[in-house]
Amino acid sequence: MGIDTMQRPGSATQKPPNKVRWGELEEDDGEDLDFLLPPPVVTGPDENGIKKITEYKFNDDGNKVKITTTIRIRKLAKARLTKAAIERRSWPKFGDAVHEDVGARLTMVSTEEILLERPRPPGSKEDTKPLGDISATPGAVLMVCRTCGKKGDHWTSKCPYKDLAAPPESFSDKPPTADTATSGTSKSGTYIHPGQRDGAKQLGSEMRPRRNEENSVRVTNLSEDTREPDLLELFRTFGAVSRVYVAVDQKTGMSRGFGFVNFVNKEDAERAINKLNGYGYDNLILRVEWATPRAN
Amino acid sequence: MRPYLMKGHERPLTFLKYNREGDLLFSCAKDHTPTVWFADNGERLGTYNGHKGAVWCCDVSRDSRRLITGSADRSAKLWDVKSGTPLFTFEFDSPARSVDFAVGDKLAVITTDPFMEQTSAIHVKTISNDPDEQTAESALIITGPPRVRINGAVWGPLNRTIISAGEDATIRIWDSETGKMLNESSKETGHSKTITSLSMSEDGSHFLTGSSDKSAKLWDSRTLTILKTYETISPVNAVAMSPILEHVVIGGGQAAIDVTTTHHRAGNFDAKFFHKVLQEEIGCVKGHFGPINALAINPDGRSFSSGGEDGYIRLHHFDRDYFNIKM
Numbered sequence: 001m002g003i004d005t006m007q008r009p010g011s012a013t014q015k016p017p018n019k020v021r022w023g024e025l026e027e028d029d030g031e032d033l034d035f036l037l038p039p040p041v042v043t044g045p046d047e048n049g050i051k052k053i054t055e056y057k058f059n060d061d062g063n064k065v066k067i068t069t070t071i072r073i074r075k076l077a078k079a080r081l082t083k084a085a086i087e088r089r090s091w092p093k094f095g096d097a098v099h100e101d102v103g104a105r106l107t108m109v110s111t112e113e114i115l116l117e118r119p120r121p122p123g124s125k126e127d128t129k130p131l132g133d134i135s136a137t138p139g140a141v142l143m144v145c146r147t148c149g150k151k152g153d154h155w156t157s158k159c160p161y162k163d164l165a166a167p168p169e170s171f172s173d174k175p176p177t178a179d180t181a182t183s184g185t186s187k188s189g190t191y192i193h194p195g196q197r198d199g200a201k202q203l204g205s206e207m208r209p210r211r212n213e214e215n216s217v218r219v220t221n222l223s224e225d226t227r228e229p230d231l232l233e234l235f236r237t238f239g240a241v242s243r244v245y246v247a248v249d250q251k252t253g254m255s256r257g258f259g260f261v262n263f264v265n266k267e268d269a270e271r272a273i274n275k276l277n278g279y280g281y282d283n284l285i286l287r288v289e290w291a292t293p294r295a296n
Numbered sequence: 297m298r299p300y301l302m303k304g305h306e307r308p309l310t311f312l313k314y315n316r317e318g319d320l321l322f323s324c325a326k327d328h329t330p331t332v333w334f335a336d337n338g339e340r341l342g343t344y345n346g347h348k349g350a351v352w353c354c355d356v357s358r359d360s361r362r363l364i365t366g367s368a369d370r371s372a373k374l375w376d377v378k379s380g381t382p383l384f385t386f387e388f389d390s391p392a393r394s395v396d397f398a399v400g401d402k403l404a405v406i407t408t409d410p411f412m413e414q415t416s417a418i419h420v421k422t423i424s425n426d427p428d429e430q431t432a433e434s435a436l437i438i439t440g441p442p443r444v445r446i447n448g449a450v451w452g453p454l455n456r457t458i459i460s461a462g463e464d465a466t467i468r469i470w471d472s473e474t475g476k477m478l479n480e481s482s483k484e485t486g487h488s489k490t491i492t493s494l495s496m497s498e499d500g501s502h503f504l505t506g507s508s509d510k511s512a513k514l515w516d517s518r519t520l521t522i523l524k525t526y527e528t529i530s531p532v533n534a535v536a537m538s539p540i541l542e543h544v545v546i547g548g549g550q551a552a553i554d555v556t557t558t559h560h561r562a563g564n565f566d567a568k569f570f571h572k573v574l575q576e577e578i579g580c581v582k583g584h585f586g587p588i589n590a591l592a593i594n595p596d597g598r599s600f601s602s603g604g605e606d607g608y609i610r611l612h613h614f615d616r617d618y619f620n621i622k623m
Contacts, residue, residue: 084360085319089334094380095343096329107338110299110610116569116579116618 037064049073112253215263216291217272222246223282224255234281235261239268260291299583300338302609304331309603311353312592315360320377321592321601322363323609326350330365332377335594335601338611344375346382353394357401362423364404366392372406374427383427390414394448397423398455399500403435403472405458407446416440418449418460420472438475440468448494450503452517459517461491461505469520479520486522487513492548495535504544506532512546514572524575530564533589540597541619542572547588547602567591567602571623578621583610 037056044051053069081089093100100106219231232244246259263269269290277288307326314321314335321335330344330351349369356363356377363375368391374384386392390411397404406419420436438458440446446462457478458470465488467481481487489509496503502523506512508531514524526546533548549565565587569578586605593600599613 081319082317085317088319088360088378091341091378093340093342094378095331095345097340097342100340106302106304106340107333108301108303110301110583112298112583114297114299114581114583114612116297116581116615118579119577 045073215266215269217261217263217269218258218289218291219261219276220258220287220289221284222255222257222259222286223284224257226255226259226282228259231259231261234276235263235272238263238272238275240264297581297612297615299613300611302333302338302340302611303607304333304340304343304609305329305607307350308586308605308607309590309609310351312590312601312603312609313354313356314592314594315356315377316358316595317360318595320356320360321609321611322354322356323590323603324351324354324365325603325607328367328369330354330363330375332363333609333611335599335611338609342380344373344380344382346373347371349391352392355395355397355404357397359401362397362401364395364397364406364423366395366406368392370408370411374423374430376427384430384432386419386421386432388419390416393446394494396450398451398472400455403451403455405449405451405472407440407449407460409445410440410443415442416444416446416462418446418458418470420458436472436475438470447490447492448505450494450496451500453500457517459494459496459503461494463490465489465491465507465509467491467505467515467520469517481515481520487511489531492531492533493535495537497537498539504535504537506535506546506548508532512544512570514544524572526570526575528564528568531587533587534591534602536591536593536600537572538593538597539595543578544570544572545591545593545600546570547591549584549587549605551587563587565604567600574623576623578623581612584608 037058040053040055042051042053049072051071051073053071055067055069057065057067059065092098217235222231226246228244228246231246232241235241235244240263241261242264243262244259245261247256248254249256261269261272263272273288273290276286279286279288302323305323305325305327309323309325311324312321313323319335320341321333322330323333324330328345328347328349328351330347332341332344333339334341344363344365347365347367347369349367351365351367354363354365361377362383363377364372365375366372370388370391372386372388372392372395373382374386375382386406388406388408391409392406393409394407395404402423404421404423406421408414408417408419410416417440418436418438419434420438422431422433422435424430440460440462441464444462444464446460448462449458449460451457451472452459452469455472458472459467460470461467465486466483467486468477469479470476471478487505487507487509489507491505491507493506494503495505496517501517502514503517504512504514510528510531512526512528512532512535513522514526515521516523526544528546528548530550531548532546534546536545538544545567547567550563563586565584566580566582567588568580570576571578581602584602584604584606585608588602588604590603591600599611601609601611603609
């Protein structure tokens with residue numbers, strides 16, 4: 001029988017390894033048989049800073065339990081501190097901090113890795129150039145702004161008139177018949193989100209992140225370590241990429257093993273599918289295909 | 297980076313300030329207790345209990361012994377940093393909005409809001425070394441334009457001037473001895489909406505302002521010429537400048553009043569890094585659930601913290617590759 005506990009020290013202060021948690025304390029009602037137990041063994045810390053403590057205890061049922069505690073000791077980068085700062089480090093707590101609950105956990109380390117997100121991936125400067133060229137050529141129908149209807153000048157999300165004008169009727173999301181239907185239902189008492197009510201400010205475009213469905217390529221059988229930058233690295237060679245997305249499980253933070261890549265040009269997407277479908281990536285064979293639009 | 301999340305305040309954050317060595321971080325919030333944290337691991341050191349209203353601003357002396365806070369309870373307080381005991385209270389007729397120690401810590405500027413019949417005002421107070429000798433007398437009072445709130449006032453180079461900015465989107469430079477207005481930014485080229493924040497550079501030669509007009513501007517602190525403009529897509533509530541790199545950070549987000557009607561991804565509650573000279577966006581740091589109200593970069597330039605409407609302070613230590621970003 002064994003209980004393995006993994007401790008990750010979150011702060012700079014290292015918890016003393018031999019500190020017994022209350023849950024492990026034995027009640028004093030039974031006879032003390034501790035002398036029967038083997039002595040605790042401490043191994044490490046090794047070169048990775050992993051320290052293992054093996055202890056033996058009797059649990060409530062009188063069974064012998066082996067408790068292995070694994071601790072990683074992490075050395076923080078040495079900071080240069082002034083004398084005054086070192087002295088301040090030992091200042092006693094004051095104010096509300098004096099009676100601070102140990103369990104209050106006012107300071108926590110984020111479970112999420114936060115990155116400085118670059119506005120455009122490094123090195124893709126050249127890739128964005130042809131995009132502008134396309135817009136300059138006459139007859140380029142790629143860029144049509146759904147807000148102001150201008151062709152070839154900007155995308156909907158970049159529309160300078162986004163805040164000023166409500167989208168004209170012809171570009172609204174729903175056909176006029178549907179609009180009358182919703183106003184009809186509003187009279188009958190069905191709940192309509194304030195942002196979608198008649199006369200409400202047109203916030204609809206901000207409510208839903210509009211996804212570019214064009215030239216979308218689905219990539220499946222990705223390894224769990226694959227992140228968006230890796231995918232971008234892989235697909236950038238085929239042409240300008242406008243979006244990379246890797247599905248991540250909300251709860252575990254692990255990759256769900258598939259993602260989407262949007263290309264600016266359809267030909268690039270086609271080439272990518274031809275080349276990368278069946279390509280070995282991270283010990284797995286990728287499956288790359290056209291993304292089918294979601295049915296709704 | 298894995299930021300530290302500090303949940304010591306129960307209300308939105310209003311201001312953050314590092315001390316000179318960068319080992320302490322002071323935070324002000326709309327709850328009544330300014331708090332001090334260790335800036336390396338985010339551990340709470342103490343709180344300054346005594347204000348009866350939202351605390352808008354604070355400043356710490358160069359030797360990290362005195363703290364001054366300005367609060368909506370119509371007072372500004374001087375504190376002993378180490379023990380958290382209030383040393384002196386400056387009483388006003390209206391809320392104190394912004395405070396700043398002069399170079400040398402012998403003077404402090406405190407601005408007060410327009411309130412009832414009161415106009416906004418800039419008060420210059422003499423700070424004594426010995427708290428027992430401290431008096432409430434103002435060395436100088438400058439009255440601002442009526443009904444216009446001053447959101448920030450800082451000392452100019454060599455304490456000769458006081459630079460103020462506020463709701464009328466105008467920046468004014470005042471003589472710190474006579475109280476005469478020396479310079480005023482023009483309406484045409486300057487900000488078009490409320491200036492929400494004001495941050496002085498290390499050497500005092502230039503300063504950065506953030507405004508609700510969705511931009512931040514870099515100004516020369518003597519001539520009041522606009523050096524750079526950083527455009528973003530949401531109102532700016534907080535600005536900060538890196539002391540070691542040519543970077544500026546601006547934070548903000550959609551006004552809190554609109555948050556419930558928009559998608560959280562459309563809120564832009566991220567801290568945006570811009571190249572100071574090239575005015576190009578370097579990147580953004582996400583994480584807050586509400587607009588960013590306060591930003592501060594550690595004087596060593598290796599970490600920064602942001603305070604949000606969500607009541608959290610997020611303390612980020614930069615990854616190594618942050619220092620190698622090439623533009």
